[in-house]
Amino acid sequence: AGDDGGTTESASGLDQVTVGIIPILDVAPIYLGQDQGFFEDEGIELTLESGQGGAAILPGVESGQFQFGFSNNTSLLVAKDKGLDVRIVAAGNSTTGEVGADFSAVVAPEGSGIEDAADLEGKRVAVNTLNNIGSTTINDAVREAGGDPSSIDYVELGFPDMPGALSGGQIDAAWVVEPFLSITQGQGAAPVLWNFAEADPELMVASYFTSGSTADADADLVERFASAMETSLEYAEQNPDEVRRIVQTYTSLDAEAAEGVTLPAFPTDVDQDSLQRLAELAVEDGALSEVPDIGSMLP
């Protein structure tokens, strides 16, 4: 294990690259890029390994099991804060910026009396990870609405478990992303807060990243990966139908569901302001001790 991120060449002369991803909607571009041959064009033979969340992917990237990984930005900021040398190499996905039509929202059952962010005060709200991107953006919205976010009782629950818990009354509201947003809406829950779109209309939610050692040892590879990623993101942004198609190949989403979901935006640029904003929110909630040196995290 841990060969400093060095890559091996395949028989075809391509660099073999393994990327740790979470098999959800958000990573459709990389699958599309693989499908479309954008990585091969850059001399990269891509292997996608799915892990469940940052807990599995970050150590993998750190140890060189993966050359690149996919993670939400707050997790990357926290890792940086704790002294992990993470380098963002490409944008992952962003909010659509449209309140009312984003891929992420806080939902509450219809008729629950929760109608806007301020109503979340004192309520039990499910997020998939405590003290992370979900709760910091929600807290911000509650503060904006004049509420006291510290009174919110956050519970940690996997996204897949939220629809059941919500309709069973175990929780008052839930932060969900697609396809669970559609699912809960189908069950008669209504969005009360579009936490990403409201935090920043251009909020970049997740990124592709690598470790400092890989970035330093193989700058050329990083560059080629970033370039292929860019092409992929652009292709995804232009071809939403392709996104809806490819998603069915690596998740269990069926065609009908895939048609119905709201897709995130896939801008090509790494948005430094988003990182700054997320870091500030995290500092405010105590998830980060201070805003880290964001510049050193960028390519």
Place this chain on the structure above:
Amino acid sequence: MAGLPIVLLALWWVATDSSTSFYWPPLREILGTFPETWLEGRLGSDVLPSLGRLLVGYALALVLGISIGVLAGSSRTFRAVVEPPLEFLRSIPPPVLVPILILLAGVGNTMKVLVIAAGCVWPILLNTIEGVRGIDPVLRDAAAAYRLGPLTRVRHLVLRGASPQVAAGARQALSIGLILMVISEMFAASNGLGFTIIQFQRGFAIPQMWSGIVLLGLVGVLLSLVFRVVEGRLLAWYHGQRAAERKG
């Protein structure tokens, strides 16, 4: 007795002393963060609630495991009927079971206690069944010949006779309970030892995470010491009988 753990700790200390790996911090650093991490409040706010849930869940498992185990161990028919469904349930991973339990019992303490009990019950149950089945037939005859009633028989023959093997199961269930305490706190928790460890892990506070694992180990040792004392009293006759070997 305490020698080996000290040797292992020393090895750990030396092996990691100059470690620069992010995920393998030096033991020095782990122990260094221990007091501030745990002794300043978390003991009461996280460790105690966890232990409370563990004990309730464990007690529930003991009651369930032993009573079903005695029934299944005593009756071939009952055993034949319930064994396959039980084996089915036993093979379901807790992370899958949790959502169902959330549906049934909410996200509060009840759910976590149920998760713990649902995991602990198996070793106790299986061992009780086998222990009951293995009771000396001559003793069974004696109990039958004196027409000891069902209650007396359960109390004085079946439970006592099976107790060495039940103890084996209960011992095992204790550490499974500890594991499930952590697992249950991965879902819908807001406090607890396991919860805190996972938060550290997610927050990349690696030395703190390790200190949590060390604490978990300490809790395990402590619980097993208590267990040994209780077992020593309940099985005094058994250990006495076995120990009469050489020294009398």
Place this chain on the structure above:
Amino acid sequence: MTHTATTRTGGLGGRRSATDLATSSPVLGLAGVLGLVGLLEALPRLGVVDRRFFPPFSEMVAALGELVGTSEFWEALAQTLRGWALGLAVAAGAAVVVGLVIGSQPWLRAVTASTVEFLRPIPSVALIPLAVLLYGTQMQATLILVVYAAFWQMLVQVLYGVQDVDPVARDTARSFRFGTLRRVRAVLWPTALPYVMTGFRLAAAVALVLEVTGELIIGSPGLGRLLASAQTAGAVDTLYAIVLVTGMLGIVVNLGARTVERRSLRWHPSQRRDVPA
């Protein structure tokens, strides 16, 4: 005249009925399974649980029907089974050897006791980052978890089993000056065997659980990953179809263990036919 002898003292309630042995256990087992199936079908239909999140059994089976038509499923099943069997074999072998060695020497037992207690409760799930660090999301990462968890299950049982040797039998072995190997093989092992069998059945289930959990959380290939993907897509019936498969694996494992037991423990009171069960 020569019908199988039963005694009148079985169980708690005095007599055991004659049907007890007449009805063979597979039939009864089937009845038990049918009972469970009925419950799984009825609960959602009666609205005790929300059927959107816990579909009736028939829907799970329908989803399973679809699932078994895909090569993906069979591949995943094979991967899970391979990881599980390998992990279980390694853990069981190691635990039996270690357990017999420790158990046959009182001083070793005393020396290792506290260490065992320290290591045992460390949750395998807490090892996930370490496993990933070493092996990424390959099969080995999950294998570590499986071996670690199953090992303790077996070890404790072996240790308790070894302690259960009848004092008179032990004296007998000593008076004939059995060597260590002979003592282990002829006295310790048969005494511990009932415990070992129980340990094996426990370990088999725990290993399966950790194999699937590992795949689920780490994302190494197998049924667990399939489960995760069903979960993230909100495909509830597919999810439970996979759960059904793991449950059925559990039943099969137990059947196997029981068969082995019937053969290797024929002498044990629990298997004798002329005495109460």
Place this chain on the structure above:
Amino acid sequence: MLDVRGLTKTYATGVQAIGDLTFSVQRGEFVCIVGPSGAGKTTLLRCIGGLLEPSGGEVELAGKLVTAPPADMAVVFQEYGRSLFPWMTVAQNVELPLKEKGLDKARRRELVQESLEAVGLADMTGAHPWQLSGGMQQRVAIARAVAYEPTVLVMDEPFAAVDAQTRAELEDLVRGLWARLGVTVLFVTHDIDESVYLANRVVVLSGRPTEVLGTVEVDLPAERDQLETRSSERFGELRHRVYGLVQDAKRGVRPGDVR
């Protein structure tokens, strides 16, 4: 009182232990059973005690078919050591059946005390069975049966592990109990002298599959004495008759062949 009619027992292994056994015992009789080792005596007692289902025939006790351990019967098992609960003290072992019988505490304590004294173990009440010698364990098992005050007392070689002197005392104890309480006693022994000394009637069983080979009525006076009775002429004669039958049994003689 006790009727055994056409009893047969074949174990699952195919071993036929009891051939075709018929005999009966009157209320208040003291019957000794002797027969070669492995004949089927223990098997017979287990059938009578309702602990084992016969393969054929029936056992009737006090007019009722025995299908489960009958009330008011106490059994002393041949495997005395294993029939004591190792997790209980001597006193608890003796007391347990009395509790089950519903006796009050004072009465129980009295019975436990008396019976343990009678077998010479009054100072061992607090010990566990595995802290006792073989003979002492056997005496605890006897005390348990005696304290129970049964109407039928079934004993399987109860004095095998005690010394000659104690054995004589215990013989007198059981005889005294029988005379005083009118218990019906069924007593298996390998000691021919003992069988004649104790019994009203000695039943000699044949080898396996066992049947009744012969019966010897013991017409000695009811009042018996270790020295006097045993040295009486009649005792010698009876002893000789039983001995002859046992030797026949051992030689493989079957009921049809004899007498």
Place this chain on the structure above:
Amino acid sequence: MLDVRGLTKTYATGVQAIGDLTFSVQRGEFVCIVGPSGAGKTTLLRCIGGLLEPSGGEVELAGKLVTAPPADMAVVFQEYGRSLFPWMTVAQNVELPLKEKGLDKARRRELVQESLEAVGLADMTGAHPWQLSGGMQQRVAIARAVAYEPTVLVMDEPFAAVDAQTRAELEDLVRGLWARLGVTVLFVTHDIDESVYLANRVVVLSGRPTEVLGTVEVDLPAERDQLETRSSERFGELRHRVYGLVQDAKRGVRPGDVR
């Protein structure tokens, strides 16, 4: 051959089983030990067998201090049933120590066959111990010791569970073995006649804490016969002397008080 010097044994419970015991046994002697139930006979044998650590004094065998089970000694335990391995058949139980001794297969089979025949169980080789009657189990334990061909044979009430006829046969078997192979035999029994019939010397132990109360040299001819020897006058005298000592022991007489 065997020297027991100032042996004492107090159990962890505080029970003093052996007081201050000294005696010795010559090579090739046949010594019977009798004493009241619970005296400490089994405890003594366990000390001699290296199975139990004495509290004081020492046991020397063939010039070597006994600290572990000595070589070439075979023991028949009083708890015969529990000393057989239930997971093995009768033949396997007998064969196991022979394997340990390193005998080859043919020789082992021969010894197993011979010894089981000698105890009358040749047709039971394939059965498990729990399928046997009490007496049969005891005979398996005897066969196991006999097949082992030890130089010292220690037997703790080995014939307690067999019928009179079989008992006589087994007595002759052990005597024959002793005469043929020159084994040294230490034999605990409760049967006074048996002790005189078998032994060169009978050691009578006092009650607990046990000490040697007296020794009776048996000067009967080496060639013994169940009928003749037992009816000889000298036999009666010896029998009487042993009986007197046993009664003393039972009455609580201590070594100092006697003679």
